[in-house]
Amino acid sequence: xxxxxxxxxxxxxxxxxxxxxxxxxxxxxxxxxxxxxxxxxxxxxxxxxxxxxxxxxxxxxxxxxxxxxxxxxxxxxxxxxxxxxxxxxxxxxxxxxxxxxxxxxxxxxxxxxxxxxxxxxxxxxxxxxxxxxxxxxxxxxxxxxxxxxxxxxxxxxxxxxxxxxxxxxxxxxxxxxxxxxxxxxxxxxxxxxxxxxxxxxxxxxxxxxxxxxxxxxxxxxxxxxxxxxxxxxxxxxxxxxxxxxxxxxxxxxxxxxxxxxxxxxxxxx
Ligand code: SF4
Ligand code: SF4
Numbered sequence: 001x002x003x004x005x006x007x008x009x010x011x012x013x014x015x016x017x018x019x020x021x022x023x024x025x026x027x028x029x030x031x032x033x034x035x036x037x038x039x040x041x042x043x044x045x046x047x048x049x050x051x052x053x054x055x056x057x058x059x060x061x062x063x064x065x066x067x068x069x070x071x072x073x074x075x076x077x078x079x080x081x082x083x084x085x086x087x088x089x090x091x092x093x094x095x096x097x098x099x100x101x102x103x104x105x106x107x108x109x110x111x112x113x114x115x116x117x118x119x120x121x122x123x124x125x126x127x128x129x130x131x132x133x134x135x136x137x138x139x140x141x142x143x144x145x146x147x148x149x150x151x152x153x154x155x156x157x158x159x160x161x162x163x164x165x166x167x168x169x170x171x172x173x174x175x176x177x178x179x180x181x182x183x184x185x186x187x188x189x190x191x192x193x194x195x196x197x198x199x200x201x202x203x204x205x206x207x208x209x210x211x212x213x214x215x216x217x218x219x220x221x222x223x224x225x226x227x228x229x230x231x232x233x234x235x236x237x238x239x240x241x242x243x244x245x246x247x248x249x250x251x252x253x254x255x256x257x258x259x260x261x262x263x264x265x266x267x268x269x
Contacts, residue, residue: 001269002102002104002134002136003100003102003132003134003136003155003157003193004099004100004132004193005098005099005100005132006097006098006099007098007099007100007101007102007134008090008091008094008098008100008101008102008131009101009102009103009104010087010101010102010103010104010118011024011027011104011105011106012027012103012104012105012106012107012108012110012111012114013027013030013031013075013076013079013105013106014027014028014029014030014105014106014107014110014111015027015028015029015105015106015107015110015138016107016110016138016140016174017107017138017140017172017173017174018172018173018174019138019161019171019172019173020170020171020172020200020240020243021171021198021200021231021236021240021243022074022236022237023234023235023236024104024105024106024235025074025235025236025237026068026071026074026075026076027074027076027079027105027106028074028075028106029073029074029075030075030079031054031071031073031075031076031077031079032073032075033048033051033052033053033054034054034073035048035052035054036070036071036072037054037066037067037068037070037071037077038054040066040067040070041066041067042062042064042066043060043061043062043064044060045057045058045060045061045062046067046077054077055077056077056078061078063078074237084114084117084118084121085121087118088118088121088122088125088128091122091128091131092127092128095127095128095131098131099131099132100131100132100133100134100154101118101119101122101131101132101133101134102134102135102136102157103115103118103134103135103136104135104136105136105137107137107138107140108135108136108137109135109137109140109141109145109149112141112145112148112149115135115149115153116148116149116152119133119149119152119153120152122152123152132154132155133152133153133154134153134154134155134156134157134193135149135153135155135156135157136156136157137156137157137158137159137182138158138159138172138179139158139159139160139176139178139179139180139182139183140174140178140179140182141178141182142178142181143181143182143185146182146185146186146189146191147189149191150189150191153191154191154193155191155192155193155194156182156186156191156192156193157193157194157195157196157227158179158182158183158186158192158194158195158196159179159195159196159198160176160179160180160183160195160196160197160198160213160217161176161179161198161200161204162176162200162203162204162209162213163176163180163204163209163212163213163216164204164209164212165177167203167204167209170203171200171203171204180216183195183217183220184220187220187221187224192221192224193225194224194225194226194227195217195224195225195226195227196226196227196228196229197210197213197226197227197228197229197254197258198229198231199228199229199230199231199246199250199251199254200231200243200246201231201243201244201245201246201247201250202244205246205250205254207257210254210257210258211257211261214226214257214258214261214263215261217263218261218262218263222262222263223264223265224263224265225265225266225267226258226263226265226266226267227266227267227268227269228251228254228255228258228266228267228268228269229269230245230246230247230248230250230251230268230269231243231244231245231246232245232246233245251268252268254268255267255268
């Protein structure tokens with residue numbers, strides 16, 4: 001799901017979509033330091049410092065996620081700033097065991113200059129330059145961002161939540177205009193690793209929607225890798241009980257439908 005092989009994955013904080021089915025909802029918003037998660041912490045690992053600033057004592061924190069569960073703003077007090085140099089040293093420690101780096105999120109391209117600097121440093125480092133560099137994205141970045149990243153990025157994995165724009169707005173609170181353009185552009189500059197079709201029952205899983213989406217993708221590049229992902233409720237935020245999980249048999253059928261349209265590199269998850 002994070003790209004080919006074993007990967008070091010970096011989750012950046014902050015996203016410009018508000019997806020109903022988000023599986024990392026605590027990465028959507030930057031922490032506003034309201035302090036609501038401080039008291040619920042069972043380890044007293046959180047304090048409010050002047051600012052106000054919610055600070056975590058990482059030696060005490062047990063990563064129980066209570067603070068994430070109680071945050072009403074889709075955030076976490078555990079996110080932190082890190083310099084490219086420090087991140088590079090962390091990557092160096094694991095370099096023998098991995099094949100690449102993936103920046104995910106949140107939305108990775110909202111911090112595109114950081115991603116550019118990180119990937120540039122990796123490519124310039126003789127010990128790390130063998131690691132592939134991928135971005136896992138909602139596809140909302142404009143072309144100039146992809147063009148900036150392209151010389152140092154090996155591939156992008158783009159989610160397509162719906163081809164129909166009104167449905168896309170329903171599912172993500174954002175238009176898909178830039179997403180479709182990103183898929184086209186990345187395919188054109190040979191930086192599209194895969195498109196992920198997120199199947200949400202009742203929204204985009206009917207045969208007509210799947211066929212229209214597959215036809216659109218085929219027109220862009222019939223050789224692209226397509227990953228069909230069924231919606232599961234595990235890890236999603238509260239308040240989306242109205243969403244239905246995908247049926248495994250239907251997912252297999254959708255995968256077959258994509259293959260029958262001529263795609264050969266199809267994965268169903
Ligand atoms: S994950 Fe959050 S709630 Fe749990 S111990 Fe760490 S700071 Fe406290
Ligand atoms: S993580 Fe959420 S609850 Fe905790 S301080 Fe930040 S915004 Fe408030």
